[in-house]
Amino acid sequence: MIVLGINAYHGDAAACLVRDGRLVAAAEEERFRRLKHWAGFPSQAIRWCLEEAGATLADVSHVAVNQDAKANLWRKLGFVARRRPELGLILDRVRNKRERMGIAETLEAEMGERFTGEVHAVEHHLAHLGSAYLVSPFDHAVAVSVDGFGDFASAAWGTGRAGHVELDDKVYFPHSLGIFYQALTQFLGFPHYGDEYKVMGLAPYGQPIYLEQMREIVKTGPDGRFELDLAYFRHATEKVEYEWESGEPTVGTLFTAQMEQLLGPRRDPAALLEQRHRDMARSIQAMYEEAFFHLLNALAKRYRLDRLALAGGCAMNSVANGKIYRQTPFREVYVQAAAGDAGGAVGAAFIAWSRIAAAKAPGATSRFAMDHADWGPAFTDEAIGRLIEARRGQLEALGCVAEHVPDAPALCRRTAAAIADGKVVGWFQGRMEWGPRALGNRSILGDPRRADMKDILNSKIKRRESFRPFAPSILREAVGAWFELDHDVPFMMQVFPIRPEQRARIPAVTHVDGTGRLQTVHRETNPLYYELIGAFEALTGVPMVLNTSFNENEPVVCRPEEAFDCFARTRMDVLVLGGWHISRPS
Numbered sequence: 001m002i003v004l005g006i007n008a009y010h011g012d013a014a015a016c017l018v019r020d021g022r023l024v025a026a027a028e029e030e031r032f033r034r035l036k037h038w039a040g041f042p043s044q045a046i047r048w049c050l051e052e053a054g055a056t057l058a059d060v061s062h063v064a065v066n067q068d069a070k071a072n073l074w075r076k077l078g079f080v081a082r083r084r085p086e087l088g089l090i091l092d093r094v095r096n097k098r099e100r101m102g103i104a105e106t107l108e109a110e111m112g113e114r115f116t117g118e119v120h121a122v123e124h125h126l127a128h129l130g131s132a133y134l135v136s137p138f139d140h141a142v143a144v145s146v147d148g149f150g151d152f153a154s155a156a157w158g159t160g161r162a163g164h165v166e167l168d169d170k171v172y173f174p175h176s177l178g179i180f181y182q183a184l185t186q187f188l189g190f191p192h193y194g195d196e197y198k199v200m201g202l203a204p205y206g207q208p209i210y211l212e213q214m215r216e217i218v219k220t221g222p223d224g225r226f227e228l229d230l231a232y233f234r235h236a237t238e239k240v241e242y243e244w245e246s247g248e249p250t251v252g253t254l255f256t257a258q259m260e261q262l263l264g265p266r267r268d269p270a271a272l273l274e275q276r277h278r279d280m281a282r283s284i285q286a287m288y289e290e291a292f293f294h295l296l297n298a299l300a301k302r303y304r305l306d307r308l309a310l311a312g313g314c315a316m317n318s319v320a321n322g323k324i325y326r327q328t329p330f331r332e333v334y335v336q337a338a339a340g341d342a343g344g345a346v347g348a349a350f351i352a353w354s355r356i357a358a359a360k361a362p363g364a365t366s367r368f369a370m371d372h373a374d375w376g377p378a379f380t381d382e383a384i385g386r387l388i389e390a391r392r393g394q395l396e397a398l399g400c401v402a403e404h405v406p407d408a409p410a411l412c413r414r415t416a417a418a419i420a421d422g423k424v425v426g427w428f429q430g431r432m433e434w435g436p437r438a439l440g441n442r443s444i445l446g447d448p449r450r451a452d453m454k455d456i457l458n459s460k461i462k463r464r465e466s467f468r469p470f471a472p473s474i475l476r477e478a479v480g481a482w483f484e485l486d487h488d489v490p491f492m493m494q495v496f497p498i499r500p501e502q503r504a505r506i507p508a509v510t511h512v513d514g515t516g517r518l519q520t521v522h523r524e525t526n527p528l529y530y531e532l533i534g535a536f537e538a539l540t541g542v543p544m545v546l547n548t549s550f551n552e553n554e555p556v557v558c559r560p561e562e563a564f565d566c567f568a569r570t571r572m573d574v575l576v577l578g579g580w581h582i583s584r585p586s
């Protein structure tokens with residue numbers, strides 16, 4: 001039985017396909033459309049998922065979408081009656097909902113096929129909880145979702161047990177930690193959808209001297225709850241311009257003039273970063289963590305469980321996630337590869353599947369655990385060989401040599417030597433990663449030991465803000481020797497302190513506060529990448545490489561064509577495409 005899961009008309013539109021309770025394929029639409037965070041109906045991702053499964057729309061018996069127009073209706077009506085927001089705000093939301101009601105019709109129109117299956121509208125936060133717990137290795141755990149908004153709520157929690165999720169309570173519109181973080185990200189002059197990670201990267205350069213002001217904006221309350229002081233925000237009373245249709249999502253200004261009275265003038269995106277902005281970034285992050293741990297500690301006390309499955313856009317805050325072990329009683333944390341809205345496609349599909357399975361065979365507990373992110377498209381060496389043939393002229397013009405190295409250990413040794421030699425290596429292998437992080441399949445790799453590696457990467461390819469850190473991929477067994485915590489982080493969703501005595505050995509992946517956003521690489525789930533890092537360790541004594549996503553101001557590359565073009569237009573030194581090794585003359 002096939003369940004198609006969809007995240008549509010939110011940022012990071014995505015699709016996945018679940019067959020008999022097991023994930024078969026999952027991908028974000030942005031990778032196909034080549035537009036970051038693409039929002040709309042994910043028709044290309046759906047088409048690819050069906051193709052990967054060898055199925056057509058006629059084979060799909062259930063479609064699950066992470067949105068339920070009927071959810072929280074009384075809350076919405078109550079809000080309108082009490083606060084009388086500008087009519088456009090509500091009309092806009094109704095219009096948006098109407099578009100989502102016709103999922104079956106849209107699917108048929110986009111695919112050009114009949115759909116006779118059933119549509120499951122799964123409430124947004126229930127889908128988030130499902131996207132965390134239902135694909136986690138846990139039998140019994142607390143599940144928590146924290147985001148901007150979805151279905152009129154911004155946070156939810158409950159428990160998962162024996163393959164079923166129980167949602168207990170929520171934080172409703174207009175209160176939202178995601179909106180708090182997003183509004184202040186705009187305030188600091190980072191206007192794009194998804195820019196919050198820049199504030200997170202900037203935070204360690206400052207001091208939390210604005211924390212008292214932040215506590216004016218966010219109030220923590222009883223039972224782990226939180227509220228916003230709405231005087232600082234526009235979204236509850238005015239129409240904030242959101243665009244979720246067929247393109248890069250955009251969000252209008254979320255904060256009011258009163259925010260400037262509290263914090264001083266907002267930063268213009270073109271203005272230089274001052275210490276005041278760094279201090280503000282640190283204070284924003286500190287406030288987020290305060291409210292987040294306030295919630296998690298209340299839930300740990302309430303449920304008396306020490307396992308936590310986490311999702312929602314805020315679950316992308318890897319700095320806060322990395323502190324959970326020290327700030328709360330939780331002893332095991334699971335955050336899946338696409339913790340944000342894209343992951344809602346997986347959550348909706350597994351919620352639908354768990355209901356279908358329970359109806360068919362009550363008490364059945366067959367579980368699926370997502371322990372790797374390899375759910376996207378893959379390409380054979382033959383297909384890559386044809387591409388190289390087609391680009392022969394371009395390769396010659398660049399003076400590049402392309403060789404096929406079918407022996408994997410030899411390819412790994414050669415690539416490791418190039419990395420150790422200070423080269424910037426594009427590493428394209430196997431299935432594209434599900435979720436925003438490159439995890440060794442669509443990655444650009446460098447030497448973590450070189451203090452100048454960050455500048456080299458930024459000058460050759462990335463051209464990103466100098467304050468943003470690069471991340472290490474480390475062999476799982478080596479984590480304890482290099483980091484102060486020793487846990488699995490397969491999806492780069494937690495930042496841990498690096499052991500002080502090791503920091504100077506790996507300056508390129510050590511952030512200014514001595515931390516690293518690590519990816520733990522496991523032999524069982526990523527054998528080739530494990531072998532490559534092992535080869536690098538054999539040469540250097542360092543069991544990790546610097547890993548950044550394979551792209552240049554665009555979505556992470558999906559097809560070998562995009563990887564090749566990125567290599568050709570930047571100053572990348574080496575490109576490894578499957579078994580093909582291409583090097584540029586130095």
Ligand SMILES: [Fe+2]
Nearest residue numbers: 147150313341
């Ligand atoms: Fe969400």
